[in-house]
Amino acid sequence: MSNMLLEGRELHTYYGASHILHGIDFHIRQGEGIALMGRNGMGKSTLIKSMLGIVRPKHGRVLVRGDDYTKATTYRTAQQGIAYVPEGRGIFKSLTVRENLLMSARAGVDGQRNWTFDRVMETFPRLGERINNGGWQLSGGEQQMLTIGRALMTNPDLLILDEATEGLAPLIAMEIWRIVKEIRKTGIATVIVDKNHGAVTSICDRAMILVKGEVVFDGSSDEIRANPDLIQKHLGVGH
């Protein structure tokens, strides 16, 4: 497939002796949006980290645009237009807001610079107000805006958001969803992990559900929303 962006094939990942991913197949095409779902500890973050080379799968392959990146360093995979906003956000606390954005700036894989410093400022006006603040002075919502803005400064083709709104106040979370929708409209492919199933399935056209390191559902978001049982069975709390 020529428009295939990122693929994981038969991924098995371990943390020490514990087997986290049990042969997961994952793929995302240009412009696609995937809601990556599953309860805590089912392997969502591990899947993302395995494909980015942050943790190394024991078996399986990772392909970026059809090329083998299984053993590639994280920075080489990222340079292929893959931007990652980790759980817990990972802003650089000793850098100012401006510096967090400038340090990551680069052209996209095809040389485009659609996302400039100014455009990020327009998208996140709140960051503009705090431009010279240190990273440690930001609220949770501002930190999340900063990490998304920083990821956009790399002009990615794929944006991966792990726990996009975790720990944010509802109003701030709504603001994040509004921005993510805007980003989706520009044609950037997205993988989103979030507890708000309604929000992620409305933003993403496809959904995947992981249970104990295996894919139990891979289909359209509409199908998920039409089947409350599916959500209750695999994602519901209280089991």
Next chain:
Amino acid sequence: MDFATFLIQTLNSLQYGLLLFLVASGLTLVFGIMGIINLAHGSFYMIGAYMAFVLSSATGSLVWAIVLGIPLALIFGAFLEWALFSRLYKRDHLEQVLLTYGLILVFEQLRSLLVDNDVHGVDIPAFLGASIQLTDVLSYPVYRLAISAVCIVLAVALYFVIQRTRLGMMIRAGNDDRTMVEALGININMIYRVVFALGVALAALAGMLAAPISSVFPNMGGQVLIISFVIVVIGGIGSVWGALVAALIVGFADTFGKVLLPEISGMVVYLVMAAVLLWRPEGILKKG
């Protein structure tokens, strides 16, 4: 203490502190950013001093020795990082200490084989050979002022690189979260190599500048290493500005300690360290 003596000791304190800053800045960056305890860092100071001796004998001038020595030190540092230190990042501190202590022995043995075990002097460049007369009997050598001037220029340059350039932002970001830097598509290993090479070059330059004053002798890196670690601890691990402040404190404490409290002069620096750690266990400036 009369004013002229006070002025001379103040200038000496500044010069000594600034020279220590050159050594300690590299040590604190490598410790803070890469998490490496590099016991061999003092050896780079020793190697610099011997380079000054060998190269100034060959070229006839310390200036030429420095001009040639800095690129050599950078290459040497980049090579060491590639060959050895890059393998240490994921190891624990004990293994780091073993390797870097081993390196001290290797470097001293190489020094013994390549040069010898004697004490050597290095001539001050002729154009800096003068002294400024302060009173009828007291004068201050221009060369020491020149050392301070070079160190101040380098400290400003270092400030500029770390605070104002993208490389500096990446270095500071690497101090916060290495994995995240990589995930943004930045080759952190290359940044580590640059930082390490820079640290080696700064320590070697300190050795080259100090050679005419302190002379050149075996194991001269040992004392500098210990005092540099004191500076790193006082200043806060990973903080270049902390290292600058701490190096000046140590420079003044050591110099004035020798004048005012000669009986306990060897302890003064460590008393200062203990006091600072009681006051701020993480150092004067933790990061930044």
